[in-house]
Amino acid sequence: MLMASLPLHTAGPYVAGAYIAFLAIILLYVAIMATKLTRSERALRELTETVERRRSEGEE
Amino acid sequence: MYSKGLRPLSLITAVSVALTLAGVFYWAPNDAYLGFLQKIFYLHVPLAIITLGGFIAGGLMAVAHLRTRDPRWDMRSYVAIHISLIFGVCVLISGSIWARGAWGHWWVWQEPTLVSFLLIMLLYATYQPLRFAIDDPERQARYASVFAVTAGVFVPICFAIVRLSPAYVHPRTLDNISGNLPGRMQVVFYLALISTTLLWITLWRFEMTAKHVAAQIRHLRRLLGEEADDAPSRRSAAPSLTQVGSAG
Numbered sequence: 001m002l003m004a005s006l007p008l009h010t011a012g013p014y015v016a017g018a019y020i021a022f023l024a025i026i027l028l029y030v031a032i033m034a035t036k037l038t039r040s041e042r043a044l045r046e047l048t049e050t051v052e053r054r055r056s057e058g059e060e
Numbered sequence: 061m062y063s064k065g066l067r068p069l070s071l072i073t074a075v076s077v078a079l080t081l082a083g084v085f086y087w088a089p090n091d092a093y094l095g096f097l098q099k100i101f102y103l104h105v106p107l108a109i110i111t112l113g114g115f116i117a118g119g120l121m122a123v124a125h126l127r128t129r130d131p132r133w134d135m136r137s138y139v140a141i142h143i144s145l146i147f148g149v150c151v152l153i154s155g156s157i158w159a160r161g162a163w164g165h166w167w168v169w170q171e172p173t174l175v176s177f178l179l180i181m182l183l184y185a186t187y188q189p190l191r192f193a194i195d196d197p198e199r200q201a202r203y204a205s206v207f208a209v210t211a212g213v214f215v216p217i218c219f220a221i222v223r224l225s226p227a228y229v230h231p232r233t234l235d236n237i238s239g240n241l242p243g244r245m246q247v248v249f250y251l252a253l254i255s256t257t258l259l260w261i262t263l264w265r266f267e268m269t270a271k272h273v274a275a276q277i278r279h280l281r282r283l284l285g286e287e288a289d290d291a292p293s294r295r296s297a298a299p300s301l302t303q304v305g306s307a308g
Contacts, residue, residue, distance in 0.1 A: 022107075047284065
């Protein structure tokens with residue numbers, strides 16, 4: 001069932017395909033996590049604004 | 061807490077991945093039999109080892125959760141299993157591509173190594189639906205931990221059974237890695253193993269940081285009264301953020 005050594009021009013696309021698929025999956029995961037972090041950053045900014053607004057209202 | 065040291069860790073991981081890729085393509089010699097196609101070995105095998113190790117680590121973290129009832133352990137276990145599932149998908153894809161190039165088939169159903177790995181992946185694919193099916197956060201965490209422990213025990217058993225079974229086409233893992241590999245190939249393989257481990261740890265900490273920040277934001281919202289204490293949480297497969305947030 002095993003085949004003999006594949007020449008570079010035949011094996012190249014398989015090797016590139018495996019490494020690119022891996023890279024694409026990891027990048028997709030990192031992109032999703034980065035989106036979530038951006039959302040968290042926005043929420044944190046909103047919360048900071050709320051705290052500052054309440055503080056200034058309290059001082060008045 | 062989880063973000064501490066994340067930046068240097070990410071840098072070390074990036075450097076080790078770059079070194080590994082350079083080693084794979086410029087330093088390690090081509091295999092005498094498989095030729096250039098064997099380069100997939102440096103991606104596929106470390107990923108498979110780390111995936112299975114990650115599932116076992118998830119099980120151990122689940123044991124810690126069942127012992128302590130600390131929701132942070134449930135979160136750690138959940139993230140470990142999540143990252144391992146992603147790595148597992150990469151193992152299946154890279155393995156199939158390699159199989160197509162080496163054996164002329166995308167998949168060989170008679171081969172115990174392939175089928176057993178697929179079984180493990182299918183088993184863990186039920187982990188998130190199981191969590192999602194349970195509303196109560198505490199019950200969800202407990203059931204998920206029991207699942208993670210049971211499945212984590214299944215992984216080495218499955219591995220041992222495969223080792224005992226006759227090989228059809230797939231070489232037995234860890235049988236001919238360290239012993240039969242020529243010097244340079246061995247060095248690059250261990251480098252690939254280290255960089256894959258570092259990548260797993262980095263992604264685990266990255267996701268833990270994101271989850272921890274989200275939990276703290278939710279906790280802050282409740283403290284500020286923007287969200288009622290008894291407001292129903294959005295149904296999620298992820299561990300309860302409220303619990304984690306209050307646990308610090």
